[in-house]
Amino acid sequence: MCQLLGMNCNVPTDICFSFEGFAKRGGETDEHKDGWGISFFEGKGCRTFMDVQPSAHSVVSDLVKRYPIHSMNVIAHIRKASVGAVKLENTHPFNRELWGEYWVFAHNGDLFGYDPILTGCYRPVGTTDSERAFCVILEHLRARFTERPPIEKICSAIREKAQEIAQEGTFNFLLSNGEIMIAHCSTELHYLIRQHPFDTAVLKDLDVTVDFQQVTTPSDCVAVIATEPLTENETWIKIEPGQCMVFRNGSVAECYKD
Numbered sequence: 001m002c003q004l005l006g007m008n009c010n011v012p013t014d015i016c017f018s019f020e021g022f023a024k025r026g027g028e029t030d031e032h033k034d035g036w037g038i039s040f041f042e043g044k045g046c047r048t049f050m051d052v053q054p055s056a057h058s059v060v061s062d063l064v065k066r067y068p069i070h071s072m073n074v075i076a077h078i079r080k081a082s083v084g085a086v087k088l089e090n091t092h093p094f095n096r097e098l099w100g101e102y103w104v105f106a107h108n109g110d111l112f113g114y115d116p117i118l119t120g121c122y123r124p125v126g127t128t129d130s131e132r133a134f135c136v137i138l139e140h141l142r143a144r145f146t147e148r149p150p151i152e153k154i155c156s157a158i159r160e161k162a163q164e165i166a167q168e169g170t171f172n173f174l175l176s177n178g179e180i181m182i183a184h185c186s187t188e189l190h191y192l193i194r195q196h197p198f199d200t201a202v203l204k205d206l207d208v209t210v211d212f213q214q215v216t217t218p219s220d221c222v223a224v225i226a227t228e229p230l231t232e233n234e235t236w237i238k239i240e241p242g243q244c245m246v247f248r249n250g251s252v253a254e255c256y257k258d
Contacts, residue, residue, distance in 0.1 A: 003030070005074075008225075021206050025205060032054075040073075040074050050088060096135075098177075112169055166184070188228065188238075191226070192224055195220065198211075
């Protein structure tokens with residue numbers, strides 16, 4: 001299976017610490033060596049880095065670790081290929097435009113045999129079940145709403161379609177439009193909220209420690225979502241299978257159970 005990493009904040013924040021440990025799982029401390037990618041929302045823009053090389057040994061990954069891009073929503077993915085060859089077009093995260101804004105999606109799991117009929121304007125570029133599912137979600141939203149509705153209605157429609165797709169297999173995913181982060185769990189997904197009073201965190205995959213008191217303000221709030229906990233001394237909360245959570249401004253905005 002692949003692994004996911006997401007960050008949602010109330011102020012632009014860099015993900016260097018979390019990504020440094022996460023990237024080690026791409027071919028060094030774990031087996032996810034079939035490519036990786038990361039997307040940062042910056043205002044209305046979206047900056048994406050991808051590579052088919054293992055993230056633990058990728059020069060592009062090294063750049064991301066050294067380049068503190070500040071963003072309020074970030075999605076990263078390390079891949080263990082199951083459906084679709086190891087090619088750049090099959091590398092997550094995927095992004096598309098809807099209602100004049102970028103949407104970014106990454107999936108962990110298998111939807112073997114999932115071959116929906118797509119009749120709208122969204123088509124997969126690669127050959128993964130993940131990208132097909134993303135196109136289905138966006139097609140569902142565009143068909144449901146001719147104009148961008150309130151974010152609560154968007155979340156409800158995404159949750160409805162996610163429950164349907166999850167019947168086809170394992171559907172852990174992260175989805176963001178730069179305003180919110182949606183996390184859907186089929187099997188494994190965890191999160192934590194970092195807020196005042198901040199403490200020291202120690203990575204599990206690398207001998208690196210950071211004292212967040214030195215790099216934050218008392219008003220900062222950061223939600224980190226990952227397939228498996230990234231630190232060994234923080235309390236990570238396991239998202240229950242069937243739950244769909246919405247994160248906004250670094251906090252849990254909504255939580256639904258199928």
